[in-house]
Amino acid sequence: MPTNVLVAYGTTNGSTAEIAETIAGVLRKEGLTAEAVPAGAVPDVAAYDAVVVGGGLYAGHWHKAARRFVRHHGKALAERPLWFFSSGPLDPSASERDIPPVPGVKKAMDRLDAAEHVTFGGCLREGAKGWVARMILRDGKGGDFRDFERIEAWAAKIGHELTLV
Template sequence: MTNKVLVAYASKYGSTQEVAEAIAKIMREKGLDVNLQQASQVRSLEEYSAVVLGAPLYLYRWHKYAIRFLNRHEKVLKSMPAAVFAVGPSFNGDEKEWLETRDQFRKELAKFPWFKPIESEVMGGKFDPANLSFPIKYFLKDLPAADLRDWDAIAAWAAEVADKLQDR
């Protein structure tokens, strides 16, 4: 195993990919050797010493490729430092939406009792009804586009995770 970090992500419309790219950039600036890859494309964690996994929550369900990633790599992840994030609130970002999203993310992670990330975070998301497909587009077409991603908070979280990984 090398001293390389994998930032793996699942993204349907590109918003979570942009967050993962920002996280990887900050971690590189902090001196870490980072690979950025779609979670669905990762076949082995052999070359990594740590993982950051991120995916969106759609209708309060974590993206299926993040779940598959955890299932596929359970054996290695049990003994590897990992951090995890979900991209969530993307409509109005009120307190209720944040609380519900954080609660659902905890429930999603609880499905993996063996998984003990060193950090976990829910980040704001991006919503553009023009990107949606039928039938969900029909129900959400009247909602305005919104981008609740807080790039300063994302950078701070990435720096905190990088510091924790370097301290290990």
């Protein structure tokens, strides 16, 4: 049974980090050892039995740190149970229907035989970094669209799958 799970993430303003921390917390409740770590801070995945990778979505692309992580650790990721998540829509759409992975993430999923991908709603708050983020906020289109019940249910499903292995 895989017991040590890495939840690696790429985030700019912290929303995806909060999702990753929630996932790791649920996995720990499921009896696994799990930690959420910024994707750029992971030198090696050898110590992990399974990996969850998440990235914020920006202009139809996964966060650069998540993309680099998957590229750099691809061989090792392909040898482990692997799940992907994205965060980003600044509306309730991610809670209302399944949103498929963006093309770059779909390509990585196919190449690495990832078990699943899910898109969660995003969060953009006052003080966010980046010109585009500030413009979105100025236009009144920010907010928190993350559905933590859905995030927790997805993480519990992963935990259940890993404890059955």
